[in-house]
Amino acid sequence: MEMNNETVLLRMEGITKEFPGVKALDGVNLTVKAGTVHALMGENGAGKSTLMKCLFGVYQKNAGRIFLEGKEVNFKNSKEALENGVAMVHQELNQALKRNVMDNMWLGRFPMTGPFTSEKKMYDATMEVFEELGVKVNPKTIMSTMPVSQRQMVEIAKAVSYKSKVIVFDEPTSSLTEEEVEHLFKIINMLRDRGCGIIYISHKMAEIKRISDEITIMRDGKWIATEKSADLSMNDIIRLMVGRELTNQFPPKTNVPGDVYLKVENLSGMYNHLRDVSFEARRGEVLGIAGLDSSGRTETLESIFGIRTRKSGKIFLDGKPCRNRNSGESIKNGFAMLTEERRATGIFGVRSIRDNTVISSLHRHKKYGPLLSEKSQREDTQRYIDAMRTKTPSQETQIRSLSGGNQQKVIIGRWLLTEPEVLLLDEPTRGIDVGAKYEIYQLILNLANEGKTVIMVSSEMPELLGVCDRILVMSGGRLAGEVDAKNTTQEEIMTLAAKFA
Amino acid sequence: MSDLKVKKPSKIEEMKAMSKKDRNRAIGDLLMNNAMFIIIGIAVIFIWIQEPKFLSMASIVNIVNLTMAKLPIALGVGGCIILAGTDISAGRQVGLAAAIAAGLQLTTNKLFPGLQVMPIPVAIAAVLVVGCIIGFVNGFCMARFKLHPFIVTLSTQLIVYGCLLMFMQLGTNSGQTLSGMSEAYREFVTGTLFKVGKTAVPNYVLYSAIIAVVVWTIWNKTTFGKNMYAVGSNEEAANVSGVNVEKTIIMVFMMAGMLYALTGFFDAARIASVNATTGLNYEADAIAACVIGGISFVGGIGKVSGAIIGVLLLQVIFVGLNFLSVDPNLLYIVKGLIILVACSIDMRKYLVRK
Structure with a gap:
């Protein structure tokens, strides 16, 4: 292979992927040259991961072609991709944690002596790769005893041992210390100098500017731009990433925030990175929480609701402290929680x-001692099927046979029946079609009009800007700032979201 | 958007609208999903042709009696399966309860020499308390330590068996079979409720029917029952929805323990003798019955009526094979196959097709 910066290693052309009702990718192009680091950027849900999954054959693309060194390829699974020199270092490492380092490196292709696997060959081959990369890890260490950074190194070493030409890094620095990031960059630079093509997916602007040669930006499943990294400023990148217009996909806002109702002080998580989150929310207010994935948004809501262990933090309702030790207690205190992962x-x-x-809300139906009334359950259910305009053949239908939007309406109905004062909504419109989204926005605003406090986490910034009164921006488990939804821009929010990332 | 009520077309309408290939697949699915009933139906007809007495009134009453004797344990195991768990300690719990009931009702008591025959309510209370305790241990280990139901109940199965063996060694009994229970106890359980032709229907059929009604009410009409189905179908979602998951799991296993205890209480009088093998492998029959009756290992699915149908069909098969004088050893193979086939058919319904 020529060590020439202009040699095209990987070319993806017009990649299109449709899921029922959604076009996740629409004619996306990506060209990675040998000896370059190519950053792939976009908001959550822009289609970066989907594009990579099409490359590795996790998804079958509906249209488009992929060329590796000029030859058309169509990998059926990531193993086939790996054998052809296309590797991925995952954000969430997929490793056999109970096994040792070399077992993981050579899994699926153990070096053999006759009919037996050869520990010695495996050890020597591992050491060879490690020395080449400057990795100081004993190949016999059990994976689960090593920090994430070292496990990541093993993953990189594995990619190198396959003689990979194209290596994809998916958010590789999200759990690394600064020192570890330096080592990672050294290795990435080394791979680049050897003529590999690196696809680097990250949200972190500073990193991207430092390491990448070219940047491709995606938005809403579409290719937006590919530029030399040196030609783009951070602001250019943000503008290209978020630059969509707000149309009137939102109902008019008529709610008027009143007195402070909920007060959260110094909320920190016991088993997560949530640190020192304090804020207030008013009656009749829709408070948004923005931030990247794993910025602590979900953890904030779940800690308030008592389904995640708090290390510290106080919650006050109308000035009175409330404990919310578990979901049952929180419901009694007037909280409701719509979780992010509807199915899980x-x-x-x-x-x-x-x-x-x-x-x-089963306590509502206790009519004869401990026995529940079937009739009142049926009435409550029907009332919310009608109010939410849920499309279902009957009340007896299994919920799994409904569409995502209708499932969401049923669950919202469940929570409204508990007559909550504070609604914690985590991605309330995820996986829902546009029509149903509008209905859910309307419902959120109606609740605020009734004087309820609504706190809403969303990855879709236009949604936050269109529905909320104020928006808290989280970053790296901390509160990075607060903005007024009427007088802010997506750029301002993005900048805050990257503050501690 | 005005037409909110989406009318669900009937099965037949649906099939008429399909292409030939789809229709064949739909018919295939229908046959596969009901394969267990079809197989059992064919078996019944086959046995009946070979031996017409199999479906005589006396034989049918006998099958019903047997069904009612095995129903409480099946309902107990059924609750555990609805929680997406299982209980393989059930049979040994029946054995222990039978031994305790007998021990309190012997006319010449070698276990507790000098002990008078205890009143029947005392015996019932004793077995229920023991059942509750074992059930609590089972449920607590699962709920608090997040252990797999198989591991927990495998352990308690051994522990209960050990307790049973030690119980049988009490006094001067030294492990002998317990027999010679008081007349009042035998009459209470096996006395004639009414007669169908010349065949007696014993009292325990009535008790078992009452138990089924109580269990149905608990499963369908109480917060606890609703919570049980919720935990079984999605434990995480139940936790978010304000269900006390730990309490629910513990209560399901305590209820199961009580149902096994009652099964044992009936069995001691019904069989009129108790030894260390009483109750052995009862859980296999109970699990098989539940699965045949549509109580799914997927969790969150199952009805009391399903358990009744399951036990009934299983007894029909056993009695039928008895009529054919089939080698009793073969019965084990048949039971094993029934569990395998029934589970495979059931799982088909819930697989996510890719």
């Missing part, structure tokens, strides 16, 4: 719409 923590898939609706 929201729905009871095999149970009926009715069971899913009444589960959090």
Whole structure:
């Protein structure tokens, strides 16, 4: 292979991927040259991961072609990609943690002596790669005993041992210290000098400016621009990433925030990176929380609701302290929590719409001692099917057979039946079609009009700007700032979101 | 958007609208999903042709009696399966309860020499308390230490068996079979409720029916029952929704323990003798019955009526094979196959097709 900066290693052309009802990728192009670091940037949900999954055959693309060194390829799975010299260092490392380093390196292709795997060959081959990369790790260490940074090095070493020509780094620095980042960059530079093409996915502007030669920016599943890194300022990048116009996809805001109702002081997580979050929310207010993935948004809501262990922090309702030690207590105190992962923590898939609706408010139906009234359960359910305009054949239908938007409406109905004063909504419109989104925005504003306090986490910035009164911006587990939704810009929020990242 | 009520077309309408290939697949699915019932139906007809007495009134009453004797344990195991768990300590718990009930009702008591025959309510209370304690241990270990139900109940199965063996060694009994229970106890459990033709229907059929009604009410009409289904279908979501998950799991296993205890209480009088093998492998029958009756290992799914149908069908098969004078050793193979086939068919319904 020529060691020439203009040799194209990987070319993805017009990649299109459709999921039912959503066009996740729309004719995306990406060209990676040998001996360069190519940054891939975009907001959450812009389609970066989907594009990579199409490259590695995790998803089958609907249209478009992929060329590796001029030859068209169509990998069926990541193993095939790896064998052809295309590797990925994942954000969440996929490793057999209970096994040692060399087992992980050579998994699926153990060096053999006759019919037996050869520990010695494996050890020597591992050491060879490690010396080349300057990695100081004993190949016999058990993976789970090593810090994430070293496990990442093993992943990189594995990619190198496959003689990979194209290596994708997905948010590689998200859990590294500054020193570790330096070592990582040294290795990336070394790989670049050897003529590898690096695809570098990250949200961190400073890093991107430092390490990358070229930048491709995506937005809403579309290719937006590919430029020399030196030609783009940080502001240019942010503008290109968020530059969509707000159309009237939001109902008019009529709510008037009143007195302070909820007060949170010095909230910190016991088993997560949440640190010292303090804020206030008013009656009749929609308070947004913005931030990148893993900035602590979800942790904030779940800590308030008592389903994550707090290390410290006080919660006050109307000036009175409340403890919220578990979800049951929080519900009694007037909190409701719509979780982010609807399928994992929201729905009871095999149970009926009715069971899913009444589960959090069963005490309302105690009519004869401990026995529950079927009739009042049916009435409550019907009331919320009608109010939420949920499309379902009957109350007895299993909730898993409904569309995402209708499932979400059922769960919102569940929470409204608990008659909450504070609603904690984590990505309330995730995976929902546009029509249903509007209805949910309307509902949020109606709740605020009734004097409820709504706190809403979202990755979609236009949504926060369109629905909220104030927006808290989180970064790296801390509160990075607060903005007024009427007088802010997406650029300002993005800059705050990168503050501690 | 005005038409909110989406009318669900009937199965037949749906099929008419399909292409030939889709229709064949739909019919195939329908047959596969009900394969267990079809197999059992064919088996019943086959046995009936070979031996017409199999479906005589006396035989049917006998099958119903047997079904009701095994129903409480099946309902107990059913609750555990709805929690997406299982309970393999069930059979040994039945054995221990039977031994305790017998021990309090022997006319000449070698276990507790000199002990008078205790009143029946005392015996019932004793087995229920023991069942509650074992159930609590089972549930607590699962809920608090997040242990797999299989591991927990495997351990308690051994522990309960050890307790049973030691119990049988009490006094001067030295492990002998317990028999010679008081007349009042035998009459209370096996006395004639009414007769169908010449065949007696014993009292325990009524008790078992009452137990089924109580369990149905608990499962369907109480907060605890609703919570049980919720925890079984999605523990995380239940936790978010304000359900006390730990308490629910513990209560399900305590309730199961009580149902096993009652099964043991009936069995001691029904069989009129208790030894260390009483209750052995009962959990296998109970699990098989639940699975046949649609109580799914997926969790969160299952009805009391399903458990009843499951136990009934299983007894039909056992009695039928008995009529054919099939080698009793073969029964184990049949049971094993039934569990495997029924679970495979059930799992098909809940697989995410890719």
